[in-house]
Amino acid sequence: MQSPNLADLLSSLSSHEDAGRKMAAFKLQSLINDPSFAEHFVLAGGLPLLRSLILESTGNTLAYSLASFARLLEVDQGWEAVDDRVVVELVVCQPLVNILRGAMAILVSIVSRPFHADRSSQVITPDNAGGFQALKPAIAIYPQFLEMLVTRLSSADHALCANALQLINSLMRDAITNDNETEWPKFIKRIQDLGVIKAVYVLMQSSALQDLAHPLLEFQALTKILLRRWRDVPVDLLKPEHRRTIKAVHLSSNPEKPPQQEDRNGASKPKHNPYKWRRLGFTAENPEPDFADMGFLGMMDLSDYVRKHQDEFQRILLEQSVSLEQTRCPLARASLTITAILFEHFEVDRMDLEDSKSYLALESRTNFDKVFKPLLLHWGRLHVAGLHAFLRLWKATGAETDDFPKIVELVRILVESVVGGADRTTGIEEIEKEMASFEYSKLRELQMELLELTYEDVWGPHLRGAKDELRGEGLQFVKEQRIRCLLAGAWFPNGATYSDQETGGPVTESSLLRSGPESYRYIRLSDSRKHLHWGDFDEKEEQTPSTASLPGKIDLSIVSSVASNVTANDRSSIKSDSTLKELPHDKFTTTKITIHGYLPKSRGGRDGHSRTSSKTSSARSGSKESVLLTFQPQSHSAASEWLDGLLMLLDQQPITTETNKLINLISDYGLKVRLLNVRFNDDEGIVEGLDGMDGPQIPSRDGLDEDYYYEI
Structure with missing residues (x-):
């Protein structure tokens, strides 16, 4: 339906008063975006008025008129009023930014016209041709047009930069698409010689990228198209241009x-090199x-x-x-x-x-x-x-x-x-x-990292499964080794290196300065692996005490936690659900290990440690957690064996660095041994792309003895 303001608008556009024409042109900018209004505007005779306004007005009135005409072209109206020469002249001669914006927007529509979605069914003749061909006559009159266009890319006005770059993109795309093989490279070289690459490069690195994002991205895509077009041109040394290039x-x-040689007629000519x-x-x-x-x-x-x-x-x-x-x-x-x-x-x-x-x-x-x-x-x-x-x-x-x-x-x-x-x-x-x-060395490191990632992608699922399996085997192996240390038993010094056992206080400088141990404590795991036997002695005995001779006995089922300073430097390996408790870590840190548990209600007897309940639940109900036993290994290695051995007996994961290193070492060796058994022609298909090929020759062992080793 026709807008009720159209008649008044047309009247204002034809007014002799500058203020009336300016206001009408300003309002037309927004109204013309509606295709229905644009169609009625043209049918009502508004197009000649708008064209006259562009030819006769100046300043803001001209800027508003150009913007209105550009939007009219965007809705595929008003093509019969296009004057390429006038618009090109405005781009070359007009210094005002707002006028240049509208003029370049019109040229973008003209250059893009053959690719307009609504014009696929319309026959394009020389009179209504679009693309770069439509501008060639006008550019012939104003040869400085392309130079001025590239210069606009350095403007402080981002909208003007965007319009200029959009017009350059349209010209490039049209030239690449429609020109023949010899024409489009000349045009591309021309605008590149004018500095378009440098100007766009500066814009891409600028902070104004957000306002110019779309035309810049289109220019980047066109650059790829150009490279692809040049790549797709086959080198033919019969072509004069290609022959000149390779000769240069x-x-x-x-x-x-080259040395000279004579032909059949006696004339000298260069000898072929x-x-x-x-x-x-x-x-x-x-x-x-x-x-x-x-x-x-x-x-x-x-x-x-x-x-x-x-x-x-x-x-x-x-x-x-x-x-x-x-x-x-x-x-x-x-x-x-x-x-x-x-x-x-x-x-x-x-x-x-x-x-x-x-x-x-x-x-x-x-x-x-x-x-x-x-x-x-x-x-x-x-x-x-x-x-x-x-x-x-x-x-x-x-x-x-x-x-x-x-x-x-x-x-x-x-x-x-x-x-x-x-x-x-x-x-x-x-x-x-x-x-x-x-540096070459750093490059080699990167190469090896990439190679490792490549192998990880190909072999990863197989290797991870094998590693998990071997780690489980390694864990069981180390668990048995640690528990066997407990079964063998060990002596631990009492006295000088311990904190006050009554108060449970930390080690102090005075305690560290005491003389040698006052007594020794012997601890051994029972053969059933259910009890921990221990006893204190004035001195080490040459014969290891038998289990029956040890007065102290702890049922492992009532043990609630194990506290130690052994892992004070390795807290990341301790799980949240672990029974391990950490003691304060300071400069007096020792390898002391403390076993906590819930003592059952005593029914007599001189040592509560030796009386345990048959069921853990009954022992823990209504009981307060107490210290069952403390001892201090004399080295971190021994502390690792006993601490992780106790944790594994309690179905906990080992937490000391020494034990985890040992598990990893065993699993890594196991993986390498398995890999030694992988053959070139295994049916597993580990070596891909070699079907039907003969495998490498297996080296002969003739003349070799058994004096060799593997470096793993």
């Missing part, structure tokens, strides 16, 4: 003048097959390196000419390899659909560092830095021709580490410096 690389190498292209690092004397993977992109990167580092290029070739052939680094192959590594690192082959998902990620405004890759714009400098790193690693490792794949892997890791680890604000100069100074 050869001439830049400062080749020796059988090592012309292999000298530069190509695989064979026909360089074309080496470009099969990276296409014209690989040739461009090689050519740029040679052109910008010609002296270095000649020096390297001169040095290699006096060295053995197998020690020479193949420069051309190395250059093409760096191109492939960068191509893979930046995921240039990723489809536009996946890039479009990044737009959705920007809505959170927290993914900028993940989505934006400013270093992609410095492809050429990254290629040179990678090639320099390749040459440096080749020399540092003393590599030979057969080692080429190994250096490739090292450089790939270097790129992933340095370039992949850089954040959005890291400058290209920092990247170049880090790649030039990255």
